[in-house]
Amino acid sequence: MSRLGLSHFTGLMADQRKQQHTLVLGGTGKTGRRIVARLRGQGVPVRVGSRSAQRPFDWTDQETWAPILRDVDAVYLSYHPDLAAPGALKTVAAFTDLAVAAGVSRLVLLSGRGEESARSAEEHVQFAGVEWTVLRSSWFNQNFSEDYLLEPVRGGEVVLPVGAVPEPFVDADDLAEVATAALTDDKHAGQLYELTGPGYSPSVRRLLRSPQSRVAPSTSCGFPPRSTRTASPP
Numbered sequence: 071m072s073r074l075g076l077s078h079f080t081g082l083m084a085d086q087r088k089q090q091h092t093l094v095l096g097g098t099g100k101t102g103r104r105i106v107a108r109l110r111g112q113g114v115p116v117r118v119g120s121r122s123a124q125r126p127f128d129w130t131d132q133e134t135w136a137p138i139l140r141d142v143d144a145v146y147l148s149y150h151p152d153l154a155a156p157g158a159l160k161t162v163a164a165f166t167d168l169a170v171a172a173g174v175s176r177l178v179l180l181s182g183r184g185e186e187s188a189r190s191a192e193e194h195v196q197f198a199g200v201e202w203t204v205l206r207s208s209w210f211n212q213n214f215s216e217d218y219l220l221e222p223v224r225g226g227e228v229v230l231p232v233g234a235v236p237e238p239f240v241d242a243d244d245l246a247e248v249a250t251a252a253l254t255d256d257k258h259a260g261q262l263y264e265l266t267g268p269g270y271s272p273s274v275r276r277l278l279r280s281p282q283s284r285v286a287p288s289t290s291c292g293f294p295p296r297s298t299r300t301a302s303p304p
Contacts, residue, residue: 089115089141090115090141090142090143091115091116091117091141091142091143092109092114092115092116092117092142092143092144092145092146092253092254093116093117093119093138093139093142093144093145093146093174094106094109094116094117094118094119094145094146094148095119095120095127095145095146095147095148095149096119096120096146096148096150097116097117097118097119097120097123098118098120098122098123099120099148099150100242101148101180101242101245101246101249102118102119102120102146102148104242104243104245104246105146105246105249105250105253106118107246108246108247108250109250109253109254112250112254114253114254117138117142119138123138125137125138126138129149129150129161129165132164135165135168136168136172139168139169139172139174140172142169142172142173142174143173143174143175143176144174144175144176144177144178144253144254145169145174145176145177145178146178146180146249146253147162147165147166147177147178147179147180147195148180149161149162149180149191152182152185152188153179153180153181153182153185153188153191153192154182154185154186154187154188158188158191159190159191159194162191162194162195163191163194166194166195166198167198170198170199170200174200175200175201176200176201176202176203176253176259177195177198177200177201177202177203178202178203178205178249178252178253179191179192179195179202179203179204179205180205180207180245180249181204181205181206181207182206182207182208183206183207183208183264183265183266192204192262201256201259201260202259202260203252203258203259203260203261203262203263204261204262204263205245205248205249205252205263205265206262206263206264206265207240207245207265207266208238208239208240208265208266209239209240238266239266240265240266244265245265248263248265
């Protein structure tokens with residue numbers, strides 16, 4: 071190949087790399103929007119996966135999957151409502167296979183600690199034939215301050231499918247840092263990370279210590295409660 075031809079080819083390859091996007095599913099959600107902000111701060115081309123995006127994405131509508139995967143190199147895979155929910159494996163497996171066929175070379179999967187029913191979905195991603203990272207996360211501190219548990223916290227009673235052993239929740243900003251690194255740094259490929267926090271957030275500490283508040287097992291969230299936890303936080 072001539073020097074001019076090689077230069078032209080190199081330029082085309084560089085342009086192609088610039089056109090590749092990182093897709094963040096749930097990109098307007100609790101973890102997704104934080105990851106999007108960090109990637110954009112690093113100058114990474116980002117595509118937001120949500121029903122309200124310019125290219126809408128909906129887990130329940132497979133017609134929206136292929137368009138959003140066009141020119142995508144890496145995916146933050148956050149399944150809604152939960153990776154342990156009934157039917158999650160079938161849906162996540164189908165999306166993973168389509169993503170790989172579309173040319174995606176890196177998958178970062180958000181999973182949950184202690185969710186045995188999520189393991190099959192993890193394994194499907196791990197054996198998809200591309201680079202992968204699995205993030206097994208505990209619950210988020212922000213569930214209590216900006217999500218569906220905010221009103222129960224204000225009311226003094228929180229219903230949770232909790233275990234017998236207290237486990238510190240993780241901050242969504244910390245998970246976003248890990249996910250962003252996994253999406254952009256080769257050294258995290260092939261890694262499974264278990265993520266918890268150093269301790270309960272101040273709001274959770276106050277909730278668990280208040281004699282007027284109560285933490286009870288869930289009977290209506292769709293998942294069987296493990297047990298009731300009444301222990302004080304560390």
